Amino acid sequence: MKVFDKIADVQNEIAQLRKQGKTIGLVPTMGALHEGHLSLVKRCVAENDVCIVDAFVNPTQFNNKTDYDKYPRTVEADAKLLEGAGAAIAWFPTESDIYPEPDTRVFNLGPLAEVMEGPARPGHFNGVAQVLTRLFDIIKPDRAYFGEKDFQQLAIVRELVKNYNIPVQIVGCPIVREADGLALSSRNMRLSADERKHALRISKALFESLKKMDTMSVAEVRKWVCDEINSEPCLEVEYFEISNSLTLQPVENWSDAENIVGCITVYCGEVRLIDNIQYKKA
């Protein structure tokens, strides 16, 4: 595996690989890698001649300075994990390389960005669009891999490449969970042992809510999930929306859409955790 930080070096390498006719897959991450990220990397390795993983804590997508400052950074461990997962290139860009000048671009991401994380984290998706368009422009990957853990982000990335005619195939990958059900997240590292125990209630409530679809309305399930989680110490639901999986607009009835997703954000102490569940009709 080759490790780079400078854009020029990474582009040089890619130019050589392109000359040899190799296909290139990109896995964009913010580092602090875990098995969730590695599932994307392994899929990327399997489907492309070359897998590039970048790890960059993108400042423009953080609307909260403390969250940015406290975001875990584990470069050496990340490089080892990437090597083990079969990545060909690990790229750890510097901020001044990605943003030689402040990025003032404003992206039109439409109604998908106006719900859930949109109002909860103003500017977040614009920052995601800024960094991804830079990464896509620098690497020009054939495919790019994203996790369904960030369900809204995946939908917005698909919209971004469609609206801005970016020639990359977006591949979505299922959520990877701990054995007990907690969705893997770099932010889990920040949980105390006690918080970690309470955090389990999030995925438990989501899974249990699947069984309530036959007897409860959408509004009732929504309230039930929020009450379950809020009754657990340390946990506070920021939002829980039950929505059409394609438009991300809230549904009123289980019959309103073919595919329905429940997206949740919960504060566990000071750590902001997200998760989601697909509501499948029997």
Ligand code: AMP
């Ligand atoms: P992050 O480093 O948190 O920005 O995540 C980088 C990519 O990994 C994003 O596409 C995430 O959706 C994906 N990812 C993070 N956690 C998981 C997980 N538990 N399962 C699947 N994908 C994940």
